[in-house]
Amino acid sequence: MPRILKKTLTDIRSNRFLNLITIMTISLSILVVSIFMLFFENTSRILESRNHGGRAMVYFNAQFSPNMLAGVKDQLTALGSVDKMTFISKDAALARLEKEMGGKTRFLSTLKDNPLPHAMEISLASFSSFDQVRDLARRIEALDTVASVEYGQGWLGRFLKLFNLFKMTGYAMCSLFLLIALFITANTVRLAFYARRTEVEIMRLVGATEGFIKTPFYMEGILQGFLGGCLGVLILLIGYYTLLSGISQNLGAYVYLDIRFLSFPAIGIILFSSTFLGWFGCFLSLKQILK
């Protein structure tokens, strides 16, 4: 193994310009993919925390009275997916409003009746998507005693449409960049193979197996993929800290952005993918050459 690694490094050094271009191309592709992953990871986390892990507020209509609470709770439980229910009576809601508004509650004393409805705050047992919350909200709205359900459908719906559009664009761009990287890797291996054609021919003459001949090429592809992946993530890390320190220095007083760097599993997936990319490029190339 050390001999093969040494040989691979020698081969990379002897073709350093070509290998450098390949590693740069892979790192650029991985950078694009990583940027999208960084965006998706952070957006998903913010969305989830904004939605408190899947919460909704059920507002009751005039037909509802607190003595119907037990029956309504049963109805809600029967719908499934509901984890916790907290009843907020109209008086409790008014008291909460007064507390939240602090000293600006004088106008409330002019009201003859409490205009706020009875409400129920519910959390979902296994929140996984916006669609799941929306489906449950629709079923709750169908109940006789319910006037409406608030789950952030206004802004969240619009944001998610935009998010999904961005996600699709992300998938398309990532696929395109990965294909380009795959093509470049495959071509580098092809060129390396042709450059070493005499060597391969001599190896065959002295009894080298196909595995012995191919292994350095695979090692080269794998190393290119791994180094390209590491470089891509490193560039992203530098960009991330540069951007973050720029924001905190210039806009820190006005903007609070909780942007986190890629999680370790995400970095692992990226490095594995780039390594696989290197291997696969090599595989395709050798398969075609040695056909």
Place this chain on the structure above:
Amino acid sequence: MSSDSRKADIIRLFNVSKRYGAKLALKDISLDIESGEFIIVSGPSGAGKSTLLKVLYLAERVSEGQILIDGMNLARISSGKLPFLRRRFGMIFQDFKLIPNRTVFENVALVLQVAGEKPSYIRKKVMHVLRTTGMEKKANHLPPTLSGGEQQRVAVARAVVGEPSIILADEPTGSLDEVSARIVLDLLLEYHRNGATILIASHNLGLLDSDVRGRHVALEDGQLKGISTMLC
């Protein structure tokens, strides 16, 4: 041929023909080569000398006929087993076929590396063979920095380092001056005296003036013109 002598046959060719399109490079060649023999295959250019060697180490497959090497039928050798067959041969070519960007040591060591030998054994063995071929001091040189004669000595070292039972040499002195050719042939004769079966395809018979017994196989237009015993 007696059964005893047949046991000693290392290479047997039965009515071997090789066709390249419409041209017959080898026509109906039958030949038995015993273990430890020294064979010179001669003939003018295009006689089929190189083709004969190529069909032996399976660089080419025969069009007709059969070849047995140590009882193994080459027609039945799969591509997966081919490398293992080739490890039984040591091969020398007119154009040396050395890897230009690898040192002399690395070129010779390649044979043992493909066979999966340990690095310590490879180092010891390669240095020993380089010593016997007089190339020890050039172990770290790259082939293009060596003379033709030196490169061919490296090729001889590579051919013998794996201790093959058969050495095939295709015009090994073809591109060398007389002194270098003499050194290379002497090396081959020395390995022959140590028991290796040697097949040399050459048109230069004048150099063979030592006291080794062998056979001379004459080819012309791909056909066997005659086999004679010689005191080379």
